[in-house]
Amino acid sequence: MSTSRGARQLTIKEVASHAGVSPMTVSRTLAGGRNVRPDLQERVMAAVQELGYYRNENARSLRPGQPSGLVGVAITNLANPYYGNFALGVEEVAAEHGRRIMLGNSGEDDARERQLVSDFIGRQVDGLILVPTSGEAEHLRPERLGDVPLVLASRRVPGLEVDTVLLDDVGGAYRGTVSLLDAGHTRIGFLGNRSSVFTGERRYRGYEQAMAERGLVVDPLIVARAQQDVAAASRAARAMLDLEDAPTAIFSANNRNTIGALREIGRRIREGLPGPAVVSFDDFELSELMPVPVTIIDHDARLLGREAATLLFSRLDGSAEGAPRTVELPVTIEHP
């Protein structure tokens, strides 16, 4: 019975003396029981049960060569359901490999990301999975990480050659835009992230490419690339749709912009104004119930997480060596 204060930690020694064996026998039993007599193993396990002993994993990983079994995961915005699913995918694969994840939210803040990474390293993580903010790469150089393998997800960091899992941003945006063009639209607005955000840039490129192929010039008046949240996206959509020469369709480069745009479009429709067609990079629930047709460029964030973790563990297991690899996951297009 452990009481309020102090309550010294239960150690392998107590278990050993309780079972009448040496600490080494307890350690060996807990490690799988190779070369330990079955009756002693039983006594040890009984003592463990009775005392409620948990092995101290920190002390264990202190010995050289012992992995900590921890993976550090830093994402940019846990409030976004996409990143929740991403984290879930990572957690699943980690659990399958007997590892645990330490999760941090960088909130797109560079300094916070640096702090998270150094903290993860200090806690002896076996590997790192990062959705990088768009800042510097200095703190992510392999030599700064002390040989802890790093996998980037969703975004690349300029000048940093490491394992990376990406979406087919350019292709998805291209195909989504083409579907609008095929439907007869020629004046297509764009809502997206700052161009310094990797995905924002790539998705814009796909949009631009499709427009250019049809000989259409992109009008800067109907391109808004600075919205990081729903409210800003709503305002940008409003400005665009209030124009004399308003777009008849909108390409939205991510979930947050789509929700904002649709909020504004819903408002207009309730006022009897026309609503433009929408293509959204990123799915959202009940898109089929929207008052305007919404085409979805969909992908599986959970799978993205699983792939990132798989890439990491292939490095940890030594089953993959050599040059950094990039996996680009396909996206699907769902017409309304």
Place this chain on the structure above:
Amino acid sequence: MSTSRGARQLTIKEVASHAGVSPMTVSRTLAGGRNVRPDLQERVMAAVQELGYYRNENARSLRPGQPSGLVGVAITNLANPYYGNFALGVEEVAAEHGRRIMLGNSGEDDARERQLVSDFIGRQVDGLILVPTSGEAEHLRPERLGDVPLVLASRRVPGLEVDTVLLDDVGGAYRGTVSLLDAGHTRIGFLGNRSSVFTGERRYRGYEQAMAERGLVVDPLIVARAQQDVAAASRAARAMLDLEDAPTAIFSANNRNTIGALREIGRRIREGLPGPAVVSFDDFELSELMPVPVTIIDHDARLLGREAATLLFSRLDGSAEGAPRTVELPVTIEHP
């Protein structure tokens, strides 16, 4: 330059000899620099920078009395955006207290939860925050946890008296149901979780109470309480609405059931069938654009996470002692 294999860990000793001081001086400097000459501190910090040294937090926490700075968080379903926000709230407060979180997903599986908890304990977490599965409480008893403080969120565990953060499930469900009754509905269907899930039970109770107050008997034909995912919720809604005597309104006890119900309702409306009014416990985006009026019983999952973490840290700081506390967070009702 650290090369591929081996690459022994950089220790405080290397830093010390590089700075020409003893390891103790390095330790003291890193601990805040009390009673260390400024010029030596500078030499130490320069060496830390130059070598890229990170203190080994595991070794650090091995010393008795040193906290690990880790909080174990186990939630039931990270794919649900609510729990993503919950985790975010916990992470935020933990970061404010200089702590890191270890995150596990139990997937409503009892065995997995037990495994997570014992793993967290083995990794010397300073505290635990749990959205419990509905199973046993044995592995959560204080004496089994070795004095590691535990906070439950969202749900209670029968027979376990610990700090808990809950929502006002009963009151919210009651008020939501009353709003339907006030609008003239008397035949109100119920969609929810298994009754063994704490919130499922409480929300049903609120619904039942409101009905009883108006002298209405709940018809078991329009009560479905076994759906854990969107597809099952859709089927349940369909069965209910296909009845001769179909409900004119539906009370949905959670996000997943709401989405499922609305998917079915949207289908019916496209076919020209009538759609019932909906009250949803849990918000979702773009609810204002639905083809039927949706009343939202809303709450802040992120705040729930923040409250849980705050409760935990008040135990860790010793600013709270004594009997377990329960915090019940209010919910708001948003009419369409």
Place this chain on the structure above:
DNA sequence: TTCGAGGTTGGTAACGTTACCAATCTCAAG
């Protein structure tokens, strides 16, 4: 000048664990 208080520095031991080695035991073959 001596003394002592207080600031600064370093050596030692300990935290809980396991790799390594040495010691002991078992048992079959000679």
Place this chain on the structure above:
DNA sequence: CTTGAGATTGGTAACGTTACCAACCTCGAA
């Protein structure tokens, strides 16, 4: 009965860190 191979067991040291103590230094007061 001896030998030795192999299985089993335990003692010791080390992982990286910091609390504790002892030693030293500085400087003002007596």
